[in-house]
Amino acid sequence: MAELKKYLEIGSSPHITDGASVDVIMRNVFLALLPVTVFAIYAFGIGAALVLATATISCILTEHLLCKATGAPSTVGDWSVAITGLLYGLTLPPGLPLWMVAVGGVFGVGIGKFLFGGLGSNAFNPALVGRAFLQAAFPQAMTHWQYPFLENRFEQVPTSVLAMPFAEPAYDAATAATPLARMKFEALFAETPELMAGLTTGSVGETCGVLILLGGLYLVVRNFMNWRIPVSIFMAVAVMTWIFQQIDPATYPGPLFMLFSGGLMLGAVFMATDMVASPITNPGCWLYGVLIGVLVVVIRFWGGMPEGVMYAILLANAVSPHIDNLIQPRVYGTGRGVQ
Amino acid sequence: MLHFARKNTFRHGVHPPENKDDTAHLPIRQFPFAPVLIVPLSQHLGKPARPVVREGQEVIRGETIAEADGFVSVAMHAPASGMVRRITLAPSIAGHMIPSVFIEPFPASTQEVDDGEPCPLDTATPDEIVQAIQRAGIVGLGGAAFPTHVKLKPPEGKQLDTLFINGVECEPYLTTDHRVMLEQTDDIFMGIRYLLKATGTREVIIAIEANKPDAADRLRQGCPGDLPVTVRVSPVKYPQGAEKMVFSALLGREVPSGGLPADINAICCNVATTAEIGRLLPRGRGIQERVITIGGPGVAKRGNYRIPIGTPVRFALEACGAADNISRVFMGGPMMGPSVSNLDIPITKGTSGIIAFTTAETGEATGHRKVYPCIHCARCVEACPIFLNPSQLGLLAKVEEYERMAEEYHLMDCFECGACSYVCPSHIPLVQYFRLAKKMVRKLSAA
Ligand code: SF4
Ligand code: SF4
Numbered sequence: 001m002a003e004l005k006k007y008l009e010i011g012s013s014p015h016i017t018d019g020a021s022v023d024v025i026m027r028n029v030f031l032a033l034l035p036v037t038v039f040a041i042y043a044f045g046i047g048a049a050l051v052l053a054t055a056t057i058s059c060i061l062t063e064h065l066l067c068k069a070t071g072a073p074s075t076v077g078d079w080s081v082a083i084t085g086l087l088y089g090l091t092l093p094p095g096l097p098l099w100m101v102a103v104g105g106v107f108g109v110g111i112g113k114f115l116f117g118g119l120g121s122n123a124f125n126p127a128l129v130g131r132a133f134l135q136a137a138f139p140q141a142m143t144h145w146q147y148p149f150l151e152n153r154f155e156q157v158p159t160s161v162l163a164m165p166f167a168e169p170a171y172d173a174a175t176a177a178t179p180l181a182r183m184k185f186e187a188l189f190a191e192t193p194e195l196m197a198g199l200t201t202g203s204v205g206e207t208c209g210v211l212i213l214l215g216g217l218y219l220v221v222r223n224f225m226n227w228r229i230p231v232s233i234f235m236a237v238a239v240m241t242w243i244f245q246q247i248d249p250a251t252y253p254g255p256l257f258m259l260f261s262g263g264l265m266l267g268a269v270f271m272a273t274d275m276v277a278s279p280i281t282n283p284g285c286w287l288y289g290v291l292i293g294v295l296v297v298v299i300r301f302w303g304g305m306p307e308g309v310m311y312a313i314l315l316a317n318a319v320s321p322h323i324d325n326l327i328q329p330r331v332y333g334t335g336r337g338v339q
Numbered sequence: 340m341l342h343f344a345r346k347n348t349f350r351h352g353v354h355p356p357e358n359k360d361d362t363a364h365l366p367i368r369q370f371p372f373a374p375v376l377i378v379p380l381s382q383h384l385g386k387p388a389r390p391v392v393r394e395g396q397e398v399i400r401g402e403t404i405a406e407a408d409g410f411v412s413v414a415m416h417a418p419a420s421g422m423v424r425r426i427t428l429a430p431s432i433a434g435h436m437i438p439s440v441f442i443e444p445f446p447a448s449t450q451e452v453d454d455g456e457p458c459p460l461d462t463a464t465p466d467e468i469v470q471a472i473q474r475a476g477i478v479g480l481g482g483a484a485f486p487t488h489v490k491l492k493p494p495e496g497k498q499l500d501t502l503f504i505n506g507v508e509c510e511p512y513l514t515t516d517h518r519v520m521l522e523q524t525d526d527i528f529m530g531i532r533y534l535l536k537a538t539g540t541r542e543v544i545i546a547i548e549a550n551k552p553d554a555a556d557r558l559r560q561g562c563p564g565d566l567p568v569t570v571r572v573s574p575v576k577y578p579q580g581a582e583k584m585v586f587s588a589l590l591g592r593e594v595p596s597g598g599l600p601a602d603i604n605a606i607c608c609n610v611a612t613t614a615e616i617g618r619l620l621p622r623g624r625g626i627q628e629r630v631i632t633i634g635g636p637g638v639a640k641r642g643n644y645r646i647p648i649g650t651p652v653r654f655a656l657e658a659c660g661a662a663d664n665i666s667r668v669f670m671g672g673p674m675m676g677p678s679v680s681n682l683d684i685p686i687t688k689g690t691s692g693i694i695a696f697t698t699a700e701t702g703e704a705t706g707h708r709k710v711y712p713c714i715h716c717a718r719c720v721e722a723c724p725i726f727l728n729p730s731q732l733g734l735l736a737k738v739e740e741y742e743r744m745a746e747e748y749h750l751m752d753c754f755e756c757g758a759c760s761y762v763c764p765s766h767i768p769l770v771q772y773f774r775l776a777k778k779m780v781r782k783l784s785a786a
Contacts, residue, residue: 008665008666008667008668008678008679008680008682009666009667009678009701010667010678010679010680011667011678011701012677012678012768012770012771012774013669013673013674013675013676013677013678013757013770014673014674014675014757014760014761014770015667015669015673015674015676015678015694015696015700015701016355016356016511016673016674016700016761017708017760017761017762017763017766018353018355018761018762020718020762020763020764021708021764021766022711022714022764022765024764025714025716025764078711080714118712119711119712119714120711120712120713120714120715120765121712226717275714275715275716275717276714276715277715278715280715280717280720280728280730280731281717281720281728282717324731328728328748329720329723329726329727329728330726331596331725331726331727331749331752332583332587332593332594332596332724332725332726332752333583333593333594333595333596333597333598333725333752334595334596334749338592338593338594338595338596338603
């Protein structure tokens, strides 16, 4: 028997782990977004592909350069900024000028994430911060919607996409109206099957509810997402809408329309579930989800804009730390545990 | 909600790979004597024992070499017939130096055990049983090493109703309790008789996890008809074997924060401890050896051994064929066992196992992983069996807000099970922070 090693490493227990890792979780979220991404490019063509690529690259580059500039090791390897970039791209109108896309990306990651202290400290979902900035800075461009499934979408890049910075973008065709805008301004409700299958217009990645749900389901099964958040959002929206539809069916659409129109699916499944900006306890997540659902319905029905998912989530992000302060887990041996 | 799924288990917890197959089927074997045995005078929580032997004195195996000093203290017994070489300081697992008795076994001795004054079950009073358990040096063999007789005496005004015998053994790799249940079934029931009499309890529940069906069967079949015993099987989950988890799983009641099991009229005793009571008391003997699992990928001759107290870890590993590339050794299971820096420390009464990992299991897999910021994923919250918020506690620990951790986030209720660190995808050393924080809080409140 050989002499046993002189120096053993000392480590504090536990000496084993379940192997979970931030980069693995993030890579899986990215993977779950791929079906939606592919469909977006199929529906909206080269324009959408360019928007998505620009969004992703601008976000990743921003984080990388900011890290370098502050002398910190680059954090792009944890994949979280890649998700931010892709998600951000998916919320944009397909014909948005690329320079605007890049500006929003820089803003979202620079202000929405880096300034807050990077991964783990961002109070808001950075993708939505970028989009909110664009909405405020370029309201016209942000509400110009291209028709999906145009004949020439794989041959021709929409002129507006390649617009020069700070020039007024020129559009090839008249703007299409999103189902929500038609509900709001014309009281026309699109057919639900069309909405679910992504046959209507909207932001690049928000139109196909079925694929979004599929991605979410994958994450829930792998235990990378808290299902309570999307489910509570869906329930709140459905119940509230149903009540108002019963009251006045001519003005208010049905629950399915509300669930599958606009950014609700994408927002509920991929945005509201940003772990950093959502509550940590399960009861807290229920409350947070219901809050988002109610806010979405309120903004959509009575606000000035047809869509309200983005603001609903950002508001709930702001409330999330307070929910965590309010709702802590009941500690073993306290409260109703001992009677 | 989900009440049916919660039957016989607690909420939260984790599922580490069990890794028990290597040793679970191996009968307990007697371990040889090391050339020198080191018996620390403090192997238990509480006051160290007072030595009653001198350097140069000959002792007989089983003879009392140190007596309990006060109520929260237990006696020590000679693990071998031999010569007391020195009584001096020796290193312990925690890094402190502890007064210890060094005994050199006589190579030619037959190593017969010296019987003491028996404690007859039929005639002994409850108090006499409690004293006999203290004299036998019995402590919790599951790892806590708390003097058993102290638990048997509930505070004034508390009544004990239910006696739990804990055979859960939820730590991966360890199979000692499993083997004891299979091989010392009668000792266990004898021990239960003593405990019933000493505590005045009327009901006994033996807790087992579903990965030991043979032990459950053996106990059900071997149970004498006059004993009020039920065997309850819980699904496999870590840390099911923690006392508090046993109560919430099988009794549906929680020990009040900062309280004692006696507050819910329950008492819990490890199964190996119970077996030792049943084996030792009728002959008036003391604990001079215990059953441990020696295993892990770093040793060749894995198994369960009845090993003399005081055997140096180095001797144990060498005798079991430790691999050249062992890199980390810990005492107990991988979830809670402290790691050994110095192989010359001895096996004590609280040592339930020695597990050796090689460079293949350490390295990337454990301490050397990249630490990310907390991403608020709630995995730790979902794992914590005490329902703490390890994420928040971790953030506070980083900025050294120890008092806030204790006052607002129940730090002192953390029993350091490690489930939070096990699941954290950011690889934050949560339980490691909490151990330090608890120490700091104790220091602050003592000052
Ligand atoms: S170590 Fe403490 S905080 Fe972590 S899971 Fe166990 S009891 Fe909870
Ligand atoms: S498991 Fe780790 S990363 Fe997740 S919330 Fe807990 S401390 Fe944060």
